[in-house]
Amino acid sequence: MFKFYEIKKLFFKNITLIIFFAILITFVTSVINYNIKYSELNEEIKKNIQFDLNEVKSSTKNYLGNIENTINSILINDIFINYLIENSSDNKKRVSDLFKSLILSHKNIFQLRFIDTKGFEKIKIQKERNSQTIYEVDADSLQNKSDRYYFKETISTKNGNYFHSQLDLNIENKKIERPLRPTIRISINIFHQDIFYGIIIANVDMDKLLTHIKNSNNFDVYMIDKLGNFIIHPKNRKAWNKYLNNGNTVFTEFNLPLNYLEEKNIGEDRYIFSLENYFNNKEELKLILEVQNKYLDDIKNSNLKYIVILGISILFISILLGLILSIPMSKIYINFNRLYKENLRFMNIINSHIITMTVGLDRKILDVSDALCNVSRYSKEELLGSSISIFNSDKTSPTLYKEILEQIINGNIWEGELKEKTKDNTYYWLKSTILPNFDDNHKIISFTSISEDITDKKTIEVLSQTDKLTQLVNRHKMDECLENEFDRFKRVKIPFSILLIDVDKFKEVNDNFGHQVGDTILIELSKIFKENSRKIDIVGRWGGEEFLIICTNTDKDGAVVYAEKIRKKVEEFTFSHIQKKTISIGVSEILENDTLPLLVKRADDNLYLAKDEGRNKTIS
Template sequence: MSKYNFYKFFTLYFILFGIAISVLGSFVSYALQVKDINFDMAKKANEIFEIKTDSILKPFIENMDNTVISLVSNNTIKEFLKTRDEHAKNELEQIFLAVSSSQSIITQARLICKDGKELIRVEKDNNNDTNIIVEKSKLQDKSDTYYFQKVSQMKEERLWHSKIDLNIEHGKIEIPYKPTIRLAMPIITNGEFSGMVIVNVLVENLFLAIGKSSAFEHYIVDKENNYILHANDKFSFNKYKNIKRSLNEDFENGLEAKGVYTFALDNILKNEDKATLVFKTKKSYENSLFKKELNTIIIILIANIILSFIVAIYISKTPTNLQAALVKAHEKLNEFASIVDKYVITATTKPDSTILSVSSAFESSSGYTKSELIGKKMNIINNPQQDKKIFLELWSTILKGEVWSGIMKNRTKKGDIYWLEQNVVPTLDKDKKIESFVSVGVDITAKVELERLASIDKLTGAYNRRMIDEFMKKEIFLHVRDSKNLSLIMADIDHFKLVNDTYGHQAGDAVLSDVGRIISSTIRKSDIFGRYGGEEFIVICPNTSSQQALILAQKIREEIENFHFAEVGHKTISLGVATLIANDEVENIIKRADDALYIAKKEGRNRVVLG
């Protein structure tokens, strides 16, 4: 393809790309704006709720609560309930009348005795909208009413709120409908219920105040999903009007749907309704917000498309010039991949460790060909001597989708040991499930061998003094931290100088080698054995008490005593035992073992002494 054709191709490509980005950007922007609109509507709903409750509902309820409290707090009530004095009754009637007249929303205020009979009732006269005192002959027995049953069972003077319902007179709902809430408080005398004050409050104006806003339709539902307040007044108090109205008819997707906001009112209306105030976003309000945002997005989209044409013509020159550089970079990448394949030990396996691919470097290190490896399990190169804990740790890590790093002791096709410093990386599919494992390793066999040689005494095969000192520091730290026993055995070959002087250094080296082999085969797997210098040996005994260490030391002494050394014959050793104590350091415990060894030598050799 010529440079001119590439220029036309990239120009068209960037124009289409610019249009696609503009459309996508506009879509994302619109989605974000929708999200912001939803957030703003939720915020607005919360603000309206706070205004409605803090400035209207709460003050309304608190005012009525205080009215009931003020009536109950009047000392004349308890006196009247006790004496039934007519003078006190007249006084109370005037108080009830004054309180009712001062609050136009109070339709009834009553004093009921402990038997459920009305003693005083002040109510609103529907004919002239004034409050009147009901004559004695018209007072009723309210002992069977639900509110008397509730309040009479209360053991302390506290407020009680009824459900919000329609006012009932003589067993029938009063028409026109009068939404009503009753607030009551028991009167307790000497710990016993002696009567109650109850006030009927008209909530029609309250509902008008909290039931409307420009953005939302307002509803109040009780715990049984009956409407107390409905945007269409016909369905308000549908339970009491015997009108069936399901929530699904107004909220197709339930109260959790987008654009519907609910607020509990039971901390304000402390009654059995467990009422919830529901705001449903008006379609007209929602559409106006979305239309405004959509118009803005369209303008931005058109501007972006025009800009895409201009930018595409200009920037198309750059990709054309980059074509040659890209081809060259591709060649370099292939060259780099070839280098990685040749020098980096990599393998890809299935989740069950079946090998899918290996690098040429993997072939070289393992001695197997790719055809011999692919389809086989990764354990084809496992060394039987590898610590099983390493495999458990590896699988535990990578099966959780995490990267494992560590050192593996492997075996070549010929059976030779080689060491890899490996990183095993899980690769995941789109469902976050493990698809394969990629192993990347570095051959550190030479390094491991150098480290081994640097830590081993060549003559005896035991750890050298440098390594023993490091082990001592580590073991003391671990045993102090875990409050466990730690013991130390120091051993020295008796009259070793005489061996060198009599038989020569070559025979002395043979004795040292045999003693090292005998001690190494006698101690436990958990013990750490080393040559501490000259003819002196040391055994670190983790999780071992002094008595257990003495038994082990005696066993070592007996094995040496009973062994026949070539050319030299029989030899003995002396041993000193020390056990870790509080605040011990490496030098302290070694000195105590060494002092015990000295005593063993002094007392005749071929013995064990506890320091």
């Protein structure tokens, strides 16, 4: 009985000591951690400031760099270079179409101009803000901009360097555009073979970038110029005071002495940084980050909550320490939980931004990422369990799908581009890597694709290679196709022929019925050529009312048969407005020791011979 009493007494004594020391350890640890957390407050603020600042700098660099890359793509484009060398109406139209396609693909550019050496606007493409209509400004409305500061600044800029204008508000009809449209102009000198031709200048809508910069969870964001005028202000009515005359500057806002804009903190919880290296416009723009009270309170409350939780945890663990050895298990749990959360975070990032899909050997979809759902417009529920043929496009050869599957089943990795179909029957392009998945016995059980959406890139490629009126391949692309066929003939001696087609008496159509009717005739002819050509043939607009068809793997006799088929189809067709129209065709076949100019010249000579012999003929 005594022994039990002593054991019981000793047990409670030990428990009391454990509780006492646990409370003492908890108190001391809590005080120390509270002081540490308090001292870490500024470091955490600085870390978040640096994060926000890096985000601003990165976004600005990418935003403006993207514009410069777009302009640079014009400078190296053969269409634009040809226009500089030969200022013809056809070349000018091609450049205008190029400008339109770039504005269409780049939502932030709303005006793109080519200005010559004397400051005259030669090409001006505009995008309306509300309707997003893209149009070319009439020649009568083009102006001389030689007296504008951005023209003078650009031509004085070192060759190869871009000029950035002031960040201002767009003016329409001599009034500030509403809603406000923050604008910057980015321009560069044009040199070709050391000859100065003028400048290219893009008017860029900066609203998206400035809104992104302004949206901070932890700080009130201001942007000012070297005179202290606000460009960004947390209260929109106080922004752009230089242009809206609201009388508000950084000096009145923060009660600062003049010229007090150094790169340091300007008051408690307020920090200023230079953006001069990112906006090359001599405005000496600066970013001010002011810590939000809510952010400070959240940090303090979080720290206090951390201390309370830590104290309770230490107390609890200290008590249990006298009873059980739980530390190893606690460490295992904590590490597992941390790794799980980290893995979950990365999986969420991958799921949202990377296009992935896992498919079983029965070709049924096992898993897809949210990114694939977004691009294909199917929900995950619609895709899981469906066949991968749900994405199959009639624009992609069924043979290619079969080859991909065979390659994966053989344990190989496939890489390439696929044109797929969305739920609403539109198309998108993926650059994909498809690899097999193995079980523990190295047996293939499924395969996974990892893809990148390259639809925008493909769209731009098509626009730059397509004649706008007829939707056929344009002259520039036809030249490239001829080169490819010629190279193949030189390598493996596969013959090919060309048909050079001209519309008979087409000038009379334009003179008697107008160019709009003429355009309609060209469109209808294009449809006839496409509908009566093979998939391997290449049909393009050669210029004006002339068309060129490349007949792959076809000798002259076969080409003549094909040409006669097309000629008769045109002769039998009932056109809009004019009822009947005929064509003349010149045929030529590639010969040994031939050149492309000779091949085209023979077709051209045969075409004119067909014209001389009464038109509506095929001559080879």
